[in-house]
Amino acid sequence: MNGATMYAKASASNQSESELVMHHASLVKRIAYHLIARLPHTVDVEDLIQAGMIGLLDASKHYNADQGASFETYAGIRIRGAMLDEIRRNDWAPRSVHRKAREISAAMQTLEQQHGRNALDSEIAETLGISVKEYHHQLHDSTSHQIFSLDDFNDHDEIDAQPLSKGQPEPDQEVQSSGFQQALANAIKTLPERERLMMGLYYNDELNLKEIGEVLGVSESRVSQIHGQTIIRLRSKLNEWLTND
Numbered sequence: 001m002n003g004a005t006m007y008a009k010a011s012a013s014n015q016s017e018s019e020l021v022m023h024h025a026s027l028v029k030r031i032a033y034h035l036i037a038r039l040p041h042t043v044d045v046e047d048l049i050q051a052g053m054i055g056l057l058d059a060s061k062h063y064n065a066d067q068g069a070s071f072e073t074y075a076g077i078r079i080r081g082a083m084l085d086e087i088r089r090n091d092w093a094p095r096s097v098h099r100k101a102r103e104i105s106a107a108m109q110t111l112e113q114q115h116g117r118n119a120l121d122s123e124i125a126e127t128l129g130i131s132v133k134e135y136h137h138q139l140h141d142s143t144s145h146q147i148f149s150l151d152d153f154n155d156h157d158e159i160d161a162q163p164l165s166k167g168q169p170e171p172d173q174e175v176q177s178s179g180f181q182q183a184l185a186n187a188i189k190t191l192p193e194r195e196r197l198m199m200g201l202y203y204n205d206e207l208n209l210k211e212i213g214e215v216l217g218v219s220e221s222r223v224s225q226i227h228g229q230t231i232i233r234l235r236s237k238l239n240e241w242l243t244n245d
Contacts, residue, residue, distance in 0.1 A: 020060040021053070024075055028052035031079050037208050048083045055082025101142045101232055103128060104135075109236040118192050118233065139228040140221065180241050187237040195230040202227065 032048040059075040107127040111119035125135035188196060194216065201207045201215060209223045216223065 018060075020063070020071060020075075021056055024056055024072065025053070027072060027075060028056055028079055031076065032083065034206060035080070035083055043087065047086065051082045051086035052079040055079040058082070097141050100138045104138065104142070104229075105232050105236040105239070108233055109239060112236070118190070121229075136225050139225040139232075142228045142232065180238075183238055183241055184234070187234055190237065191230060191233065195226060195233070198223065198226050199230060 028049055029052075032045050032052055035048060036043060036045045055078040056075055059071070059078040062078075063071050063074055065071070104124065107124050108119045111123050111127060115123075121132055121135060125132045128135065130138075188199065191199070198212060198216065201212045202209075207215070209227070210220045213220045213223045216226075218226075
């Protein structure tokens, strides 16, 4: 064990729960404002922060420095999880939005199986029997109500993480998780180039929709549509994994 690791563990162990919470309160706000950028205006960032503070307090009670992860890494998982749990408990999306998203996904899957390539906007709209404009409107509605992030495709959602002292996952669980992550990586590689770029800018570089629009040379609303379409496309490509959870 190197000196830096030993120092980090010693520092964490010497901090009280209240000190950990005070020193990492800014982490709660950072995560809250990152999440709020992809949520409707009806969601109050203060509600996310309140839920996140509860997650931070929970992390301070269960953190075990001997397990090797930093407190910030562990707390980030618990904070994000508490926020997403709060959002899911107050799901505002009408059933029609979920139904239309499923219909779009099914149309994409059918078209891509038929043509062996990613389905075009015009093809999806035609299959659904609607105009391209209406299709884009449905994508916008879907995006406005989504709380999806790539974390949803990571170990079947890291928001369910337990204290680090919990036992290691069973071998079959590790194999399934590894297989799912590989399937996700392969699915992302097959996305149209602009959608791959958008995903990288949004999830890796953490740009907001307006900033991504400037990079892609399109409006913020168009980026929102592209994001919604990309998420639905990924779900259609990973349908077998998602329906067998």
